[in-house]
Amino acid sequence: MERGKKQANYTFKKREKKPADFYEDDFTGKSLEGINTSVSSHSDIYIPCYSQCIGGSIENLYGPDQDSLFLDSLSSENIVFMAKTKAGSKRLQQCIAKSRPEEIEKIVSSVAPNMGELMIDLYGNYMCQTLVQSCSSCQRLALLSGMRNSVINIARNSRGTHALQNLISIANLAEEEVIYQQCFSGQILTLSKDPNASHVIQRLLMTVKNKYFVIKEILGHVKELAMDKLGLCVIKKCVKDPQIFNEILEHCLVLMQDPYGNYAVQNVLETWKEECAFEFISSIQGKTAQLCIQKYASNVMEKAMKIENIRQAIIRELINEGKIDLLLGSQYGCYVMRTAAIESDRNARLEMAEAISLIAPKLHNAKLQSQWDEIMSNLR
Numbered sequence: 001m002e003r004g005k006k007q008a009n010y011t012f013k014k015r016e017k018k019p020a021d022f023y024e025d026d027f028t029g030k031s032l033e034g035i036n037t038s039v040s041s042h043s044d045i046y047i048p049c050y051s052q053c054i055g056g057s058i059e060n061l062y063g064p065d066q067d068s069l070f071l072d073s074l075s076s077e078n079i080v081f082m083a084k085t086k087a088g089s090k091r092l093q094q095c096i097a098k099s100r101p102e103e104i105e106k107i108v109s110s111v112a113p114n115m116g117e118l119m120i121d122l123y124g125n126y127m128c129q130t131l132v133q134s135c136s137s138c139q140r141l142a143l144l145s146g147m148r149n150s151v152i153n154i155a156r157n158s159r160g161t162h163a164l165q166n167l168i169s170i171a172n173l174a175e176e177e178v179i180y181q182q183c184f185s186g187q188i189l190t191l192s193k194d195p196n197a198s199h200v201i202q203r204l205l206m207t208v209k210n211k212y213f214v215i216k217e218i219l220g221h222v223k224e225l226a227m228d229k230l231g232l233c234v235i236k237k238c239v240k241d242p243q244i245f246n247e248i249l250e251h252c253l254v255l256m257q258d259p260y261g262n263y264a265v266q267n268v269l270e271t272w273k274e275e276c277a278f279e280f281i282s283s284i285q286g287k288t289a290q291l292c293i294q295k296y297a298s299n300v301m302e303k304a305m306k307i308e309n310i311r312q313a314i315i316r317e318l319i320n321e322g323k324i325d326l327l328l329g330s331q332y333g334c335y336v337m338r339t340a341a342i343e344s345d346r347n348a349r350l351e352m353a354e355a356i357s358l359i360a361p362k363l364h365n366a367k368l369q370s371q372w373d374e375i376m377s378n379l380r
Helices: 002-008 040-054 069-072 077-085 086-098 102-116 122-134 135-144 147-154 160-169 175-186 188-192 197-207 212-218 221-227 228-239 241-250 252-256 261-284 289-290 299-305 308-320 325-328 331-343 346-362 364-378
Strands: none
Touching: 002 135, 069 086, 069 102, 077 102, 077 122, 077 188, 086 102, 086 122, 102 122, 102 135, 102 147, 122 135, 122 160, 135 147, 135 160, 135 175, 147 160, 147 175, 147 188, 147 197, 160 197, 175 197, 175 212, 188 197, 188 212, 188 228, 188 331, 197 212, 197 228, 212 241, 221 228, 221 241, 228 261, 241 252, 241 261, 252 261, 261 289, 261 299, 261 308, 289 299, 289 331, 289 364, 299 308, 299 331, 299 364, 308 331, 308 346, 325 331, 325 346, 325 364, 331 346, 331 364, 346 364
C-alpha cells in the first residue's frame, strides 16, 4: 500500500513538440560538414518549398537512394529557383555530395548562366561553394566564365566574397588565371581597401602562379596601402616581392610610426632579415633613440634588435650619443633595451651594462624600476 502511494506521487509530463524553427539549420558553414543527410523526420518543414518548385509533392523522393530520381525531375529553372531557398539549397548540396558526373554536369549547365546572382544569394552561395568542390576543372571553368561579368560585384558582397575565395583557392588552370586577370584589371588598388574584396585580393596572391598582375597595380601605392587597415593585409601577402620590399623601405621612417604601417616594416624585417640591414640602418640612422621611445616604432625597433647587423648599429649609436638614459626613462624604450639585452652577445651586454651603470644615479622613476631590474638581470 505504501509503495502504491509512493508511485502515485510520480507524474509524467508529455514531451512538448519543438517549434518548427527549432529544426532550422544554421547556414554558417561552407560545406556539407555537420549537415544531416536524412530530413525525412522533418519533411513537413521542407516539402512546401519543393512543391512550389516542381508543381507537386515530392515526399516520396526523399532518401539517399533517390537523389538521381530527384535531380531528373528538375528542370534548369527549378534548380536555380531551389538554390535560392533555404531548404532547396540544402537539398541540392546533399545531392551534389553523392551525385554521378553526369548529374553534376546537369547542375553545372543549369546554374552557370546564373552564377553571378547565386554567388551573392543568401542561400545560393552555399550551394555554389559545395558545387565547385565537386566539379571537374572544365566544369569549374564553365562556372567561372558564367560569372565573369559579375566578379567585381561578387568580391564586394559580404556573402559573395566567401564563395569567390573558395573558388579561387582551388584554381589551377592557366585559363582561370587569365579570367581573373581580365576581371580584376584596373581594380586592384580600390578592392584592396574594400572590407570584403580585400580578402579576395589576398586569396589571389596566395593562390595564383603569376602574381604580377596584382603586384604591378600595387607598385607606387605601397605606402598608401600599408597605412590602411585592410590594405596592410594585402601588402603583407606580397612582401616577398623585391619591388614591394624596396618600396616599403623607401618609406620606412613614416611607416614605422604608423599604427598599421609599422607591421609592414616588421614583416619586411622578419622576411628579409640581413638582406634588408643596410637599407634599414640608413633609414633610421641618427634617429634611433627617438624611434625606440615612440609607441609604434618601438615595436619595429624590438624586431630589428633580433637581426645582428642592425642590432649592433643601433646599440653603437645609442651608446656613442649617450642616449641610453632616454630609453630607460620610457616604457617603450625599456622594452627595446630588454630585447637588446636578451639578443646581444657577451661583449655587447658588458658594454651596455657599463653604459647603464654610469647613468644609474640619474634614474628615479619608481614605476620603471622592475623593468630596469629585468634589463640588468639579462645583461649579467
